[in-house]
Amino acid sequence: MAIQWFPGHMNKAKKAIIDRMKSVDMVIEVLDARLPGSSANPLLESISARKPKLKILNKRDLADDARTQLWLDYYNSQFQTQSIALDASERGNVTKVIQASRQLVPSRNGLDKPLRVLICGIPNVGKSTLINSMIGKKSAKTGNEPGITKAEQRLFLADDFWLYDTPGMLWPKIIVPEGGYNLAASGAVGRNALDEEEVSLELIKYLSKHKHYRDLLAARYKIDEDDAELDTWREETWLETIARRRGTILGGGRIDYQKASEIVLTDFRSGYMGKITLELPNEWLKWLADARVA
Numbered sequence: 153m154a155i156q157w158f159p160g161h162m163n164k165a166k167k168a169i170i171d172r173m174k175s176v177d178m179v180i181e182v183l184d185a186r187l188p189g190s191s192a193n194p195l196l197e198s199i200s201a202r203k204p205k206l207k208i209l210n211k212r213d214l215a216d217d218a219r220t221q222l223w224l225d226y227y228n229s230q231f232q233t234q235s236i237a238l239d240a241s242e243r244g245n246v247t248k249v250i251q252a253s254r255q256l257v258p259s260r261n262g263l264d265k266p267l268r269v270l271i272c273g274i275p276n277v278g279k280s281t282l283i284n285s286m287i288g289k290k291s292a293k294t295g296n297e298p299g300i301t302k303a304e305q306r307l308f309l310a311d312d313f314w315l316y317d318t319p320g321m322l323w324p325k326i327i328v329p330e331g332g333y334n335l336a337a338s339g340a341v342g343r344n345a346l347d348e349e350e351v352s353l354e355l356i357k358y359l360s361k362h363k364h365y366r367d368l369l370a371a372r373y374k375i376d377e378d379d380a381e382l383d384t385w386r387e388e389t390w391l392e393t394i395a396r397r398r399g400t401i402l403g404g405g406r407i408d409y410q411k412a413s414e415i416v417l418t419d420f421r422s423g424y425m426g427k428i429t430l431e432l433p434n435e436w437l438k439w440l441a442d443a444r445v446a
């Protein structure tokens with residue numbers, strides 16, 4: 153069963169973004185560097201079609217550096233688009249964001265009005281944390297539960313750089329099944345909309361198909377079977393083995409798959425497995441093409 157999640161307030165956010173779009177010079181889209189394709193807002197592309205775009209691959213500290221570079225190259229080759237990777241909690245983000253934005257919309261000898269920039273992002277990509285780190289105080293609220301709305305804010309990152317943060321989040325539809333699972337694995341989908349066992353099995357399936365990630369998985373749970381043996385394992389075998397290693401066993405020796413799944417998801421979300429990115433640009437494009445055909 154694919155992940156479906158349609159929080160009710162998305163239409164309000166869409167309207168606010170459309171209204172604000174008319175009066176900004178460019179758009180910043182905050183993405184999760186572990187799932188740039190899936191964490192992009194499908195509607196934003198059409199709403200902001202003619203505006204220069206800065207794609208921020210946030211949470212780069214959790215993402216696979218080599219894959220982050222591939223995504224940066226992919227976005228930087230697109231028309232009117234710049235891309236940078238950030239860790240929202242680091243110092244110096246404001247300078248990086250202003251510099252990258254100015255490359256997109258250069259200042260004309262100081263004669264310009266302030267650069268007006270709209271910042272967007274689906275829940276949980278770290279937009280609030282990033283804004284907080286850029287303005288240097290805790291005025292943009294952060295929270296654990298995705299989809300919390302707040303009133304629009306205009307923030308002065310510099311005298312000539314105004315950042316607009318719209319209320320709510322825009323997320324009309326999960327168009328690719330793999331994207332739904334990746335969003336769920338990252339924690340961007342409300343807990344009541346997902347089956348943790350199903351999501352953890354999909355995550356393990358992806359990781360176990362990529363040698364480097366399979367090694368990370370095996371190391372995290374002290375699984376030392378040789379490669380030839382691991383080649384034969386299905387994701388269910390992985391989860392069962394992880395459950396046994398972690399002792400999530402119920403009365404009568406039954407496996408507590410729910411608990412084991414929660415461990416796997418928490419470990420992934422916190423970066424305890426290592427730096428992992430769940431999709432490559434080519435994979436994402438293929439998933440999109442397959443979804444359109446289906």
Ligand code: G4P
Binds near residue numbers: 241
């Ligand atoms: P949002 O506004 O886009 O919805 O996201 P928010 O800033 O609330 O961030 C969502 C979660 O992601 C938070 O964790 C936040 O700390 C974390 N986060 C944001 N940016 C980064 C980053 O660059 N790197 C890492 N590793 N984490 C980041 P949380 O567990 O929900 O809350 P808390 O642990 O901060 O209390």
